[in-house]
Amino acid sequence: MDFYKIFLSAHKGIGYLVLLLVAIFLLSLLMCMFGYSGRISKLLRKSTLFTMIAFHTQVLVGIPLLLIFSPGFKVALDNGTLMSDAYNRHTFVEHPFSMLIAAVLLTIIYKYMKKHDTIAMKIVIMGVIAIALFAYAFPWMRVFGA
Numbered sequence: 001m002d003f004y005k006i007f008l009s010a011h012k013g014i015g016y017l018v019l020l021l022v023a024i025f026l027l028s029l030l031m032c033m034f035g036y037s038g039r040i041s042k043l044l045r046k047s048t049l050f051t052m053i054a055f056h057t058q059v060l061v062g063i064p065l066l067l068i069f070s071p072g073f074k075v076a077l078d079n080g081t082l083m084s085d086a087y088n089r090h091t092f093v094e095h096p097f098s099m100l101i102a103a104v105l106l107t108i109i110y111k112y113m114k115k116h117d118t119i120a121m122k123i124v125i126m127g128v129i130a131i132a133l134f135a136y137a138f139p140w141m142r143v144f145g146a
């Protein structure tokens with residue numbers, strides 16, 4: 001059984017779900033931000049929760065994928081091309097770290113939403129940073145490229 005393939009397929013599959021959830025999260029965040037009252041809607045609460053869960057799942061699948069199964073990561077380490085090669089750096093360093101930071105930010109945002117009824121500017125900024133990190137780190141070319 002090829003665990004690398006299983007983990008990579010699971011990671012990619014959940015990746016599509018994350019894309020959809022992040023889009024819903026972004027829309028509900030914008031709607032709340034430009035809404036008159038600034039009240040945290042049910043949609044925003046739920047989309048934050050599900051996006052956070054999906055990110056945490058990706059972290060759980062991504063860590064063994066990176067540290068145990070990925071042959072590309074081992075080759076890059078052995079050859080010393082982890083940081084000097086742009087593809088390796090993005091796939092094995094920037095992608096995991098940016099997604100990890102985004103997962104932490106989403107967790108902070110969700111914790112805030114559990115305690116408050118209205119949104120605060122700092123939370124909107126954190127949400128925008130989390131989405132920007134996700135958009136930067138998502139391997140668009142690998143998933144949608146030719």
Ligand code: HEM
Binds near residue numbers: 014
């Ligand atoms: C929500 C967060 C994440 C999303 C949406 C995501 C999505 C993806 C996608 C779509 C791929 C390409 C899969 C393919 O081409 O078949 C990928 C590759 C990869 N991801 Fe993630 N990822 C996330 C978080 C993480 C985290 C936190 C880690 C590690 C700590 C990680 C480690 C990796 C590794 C190592 C690869 C490349 C594996 C290889 O080429 O051997 N990912 N990710």
